Amino acid sequence: MTCRSACRGARGARTGSHRRSARRRRSRYVERPGDGSMRRLLPQALVVAFLAGGTTAFVAKDKAIELSVDGKARTLHTFADDVTELLTEEGVEVGAHDVVAPGPDAEIASGDEVAVHYARPVRLTLDGHRREVWTTAHTVDGALRQLGVRQEGAYVSTSRSRRIGREGLALDVRTERTVTVMADGRARTVRTNAATVRDAVEEAGITLRGQDTTSVPQGSFPRDGQTVTVLRITGGKEVRDEPVPFQVRRTDDPTLFRGTEVVEQAGQPGLRRVTYALRTVNGVKQKPRRVKAELVRAPRPQLVKVGTKPLPASVQGADHLNWQGLAACESGGRPDAVDSSGTYGGLYQFDTRTWQALGGRGRPQDAPAAEQTYRAKKLYVRSGSSPWPHCGSRLHG
Structure with missing residues (x-):
C-alpha cells in the first residue's frame, strides 16, 4: 500500500469522526415537544401580572370622601391628594370669608369628611353702631350666637328663625341696657332696649311737657x-x-390850631328793639337769650373837626406875664374846668361868646391848654386884666 492510499484512508477516518461529533452537538439543541408553547405564554403572563399590579395601585389611589357644601352632604370618590384639589375637581368655589374644614392644604384619605360653609354678609346695626360682618350661620339666631351678641331682652328687627340667604341681610339689634333717669328730684333706673333717650325716659314713666328737655x-x-x-x-x-x-368821624381842619377839636355835629345814639327768651331750668333762672333784634332808629354820627394849624409862638406885649399864676387862681390850673353855672370854662374861665370872638371854636374847656393861653394873651392885649377882676393881679405877681 502506498502512502497516498494510506494517508487518504486516515483522512477519511478522521473526517467521519468529525461529522459524528457535530451531529452529537447539534442533537443537544433540538427543541423538545412543548417548548415553543411555553415561550409564547411568557409575555402574556407578564402583561397579566402588570395589569394586576396596576389595578391594585388604582384601587389604592381611589378615596371615598364625604363632602358637605353649605349643609348638603354627599359621598364621592376622588383621586385628589388634598382639600384644594378636591374642591377644584368638584367645581366648588370658595370666597375669602368662607370656611373650609379641614383647611385647604390638608391632605385627605379615604373616609375623611370635608365641609364647606359659605359666609353671608350681614349689615349689622348693633346698639347704634353700623358695620358689615360675615357669618356662616343659616339663621338670624345662629348668626347672633356666632357673633357673640347678647340676645336676652334684646330687640331684633326680624324673626330670629329667619333664614339668611347667600345675599345676606340687614339687621338692627338693640341689646338691653341699664339707664337711670333723674327727674323731679328722683332717680328711676330701668332696663331697656329703647332706640332713643326719649323712649327710655317714657319707659321710666316720666312725661316731658312744654319746653322740657333732657341733659x-x-x-x-x-x-x-x-x-x-x-x-x-x-x-x-x-x-x-x-x-x-353812634360813630365819631374826624376830619382835619387847617383853620383850627393844632390840638383843637370842634364838634360840628353832635352824635345821637340810635335805638334797637331786642327780644329775649327767658328760661328757668329746674327752678333756676338762666341768662336771657337774644332771639330777635329790630333797628327802630339809626344812630347819627358825630362830626368832629381836628385842627392842623400850628400855634403861634407868642403874643407881643403879653408873653412876659404870669399866666400860670392867673390859671391857678381862675381854675386851679385845670384846662377842662367849668364854673358852677356852666357859663365859664377852661384855664382862664372864658365865656363861649368871648372865646369865639377871639377866634376859638366850640367851647374853651375843650381846647388845648396852649390854645387857651394864646387866646388869653390876645384878650389881655385887647382889654388888659379887666376880664379877670378877681385874679388879674396875679399876672404881675
Whole structure:
C-alpha cells in the first residue's frame, strides 16, 4: 500500500469522526415537544401580572370622601391628594370669608369628611353702631350666637328663625341696657332696649311737657349705665329798647390850631328793639337769650373837626406875664374846668361868646391848654386884666 492510499484512508477516518461529533452537538439543541408553547405564554403572563399590579395601585389611589357644601352632604370618590384639589375637581368655589374644614392644604384619605360653609354678609346695626360682618350661620339666631351678641331682652328687627340667604341681610339689634333717669328730684333706673333717650325716659314713666328737655339729645342712643337728667323748663319773652352807639368821624381842619377839636355835629345814639327768651331750668333762672333784634332808629354820627394849624409862638406885649399864676387862681390850673353855672370854662374861665370872638371854636374847656393861653394873651392885649377882676393881679405877681 502506498502512502497516498494510506494517508487518504486516515483522512477519511478522521473526517467521519468529525461529522459524528457535530451531529452529537447539534442533537443537544433540538427543541423538545412543548417548548415553543411555553415561550409564547411568557409575555402574556407578564402583561397579566402588570395589569394586576396596576389595578391594585388604582384601587389604592381611589378615596371615598364625604363632602358637605353649605349643609348638603354627599359621598364621592376622588383621586385628589388634598382639600384644594378636591374642591377644584368638584367645581366648588370658595370666597375669602368662607370656611373650609379641614383647611385647604390638608391632605385627605379615604373616609375623611370635608365641609364647606359659605359666609353671608350681614349689615349689622348693633346698639347704634353700623358695620358689615360675615357669618356662616343659616339663621338670624345662629348668626347672633356666632357673633357673640347678647340676645336676652334684646330687640331684633326680624324673626330670629329667619333664614339668611347667600345675599345676606340687614339687621338692627338693640341689646338691653341699664339707664337711670333723674327727674323731679328722683332717680328711676330701668332696663331697656329703647332706640332713643326719649323712649327710655317714657319707659321710666316720666312725661316731658312744654319746653322740657333732657341733659343729652332726646334722639340720641341711650348707652348702658348712662344717667339722663330731665330739665323742667319754663319761660317767656321780654322786649327791651337798647341804645345803638353812634360813630365819631374826624376830619382835619387847617383853620383850627393844632390840638383843637370842634364838634360840628353832635352824635345821637340810635335805638334797637331786642327780644329775649327767658328760661328757668329746674327752678333756676338762666341768662336771657337774644332771639330777635329790630333797628327802630339809626344812630347819627358825630362830626368832629381836628385842627392842623400850628400855634403861634407868642403874643407881643403879653408873653412876659404870669399866666400860670392867673390859671391857678381862675381854675386851679385845670384846662377842662367849668364854673358852677356852666357859663365859664377852661384855664382862664372864658365865656363861649368871648372865646369865639377871639377866634376859638366850640367851647374853651375843650381846647388845648396852649390854645387857651394864646387866646388869653390876645384878650389881655385887647382889654388888659379887666376880664379877670378877681385874679388879674396875679399876672404881675
